[in-house]
Amino acid sequence: MELSSKLEYALxxxxxxxxxxxxxxxxxxxxxxxxxxxxxxYLEQVFTSLxxxxxxxxxRGSKGGYVLSREPWEITVLEVVISLEGEQKEKKRSNYCTxxxxxxYKVWQQANSASEAILxxxxxxxxxxxxxxxxxxxxxxxx
Numbered sequence: 001m002e003l004s005s006k007l008e009y010a011l012x013x014x015x016x017x018x019x020x021x022x023x024x025x026x027x028x029x030x031x032x033x034x035x036x037x038x039x040x041x042y043l044e045q046v047f048t049s050l051x052x053x054x055x056x057x058x059x060r061g062s063k064g065g066y067v068l069s070r071e072p073w074e075i076t077v078l079e080v081v082i083s084l085e086g087e088q089k090e091k092k093r094s095n096y097c098t099x100x101x102x103x104x105y106k107v108w109q110q111a112n113s114a115s116e117a118i119l120x121x122x123x124x125x126x127x128x129x130x131x132x133x134x135x136x137x138x139x140x141x142x143x
Contacts (some may be wrong), residue, residue: 007084010046012036014080015131017056018072018124026058026065046052046084055082072128 015033028140033040047066050056055075056066068075 004085005080006042006046009036009043009085010050010080011077011127012038013043013046014050014055014068014075014124015127017066017068018075018128021068021072024067026063026067028065030139031065049084050080053079054081055083068124070126073123073125075124076120077124078116078125079120081119 013032016035017027020027029040029043032038033043047056048057051058051066055069056067058064058066101137
């Protein structure tokens with residue numbers, strides 16, 4: 001499994017939304033892009049997928065924007081991956097399957113299962129906490 005730009009941008013944006021859940025105020029895409037280095041036009045496409053996946057709600061109007069559909073500790077990283085890239089489908093095997101191919105498929109299937117297990121353990125809240133820990137461990141010094 002690879003971390004695509006689309007997935008990285010989605011997670012960065014969702015971390016911003018998760019950081020503002022206590023305020024209950026929708027964030028606009030332009031507010032998100034001022035805090036994260038994400039092209040706004042691309043973020044529109046990402047949020048369309050996230051909305052269809054049921055991870056965010058959009059609010060229209062002058063005070064509109066996006067909010068998480070659930071609490072940050074209820075949304076897993078795996079859910080984000082699935083809403084953007086779809087479920088991992090097992091590759092269709094050819095009719096001619098050797099013992100070597102069987103071994104490769106078995107290892108690949110285990111690797112996919114392991115990555116899904118890890119991604120399902122982490123939530124948006126966990127990502128926010130990891131960010132905050134790094135922020136406290138790496139203070140900025142100004143001269």
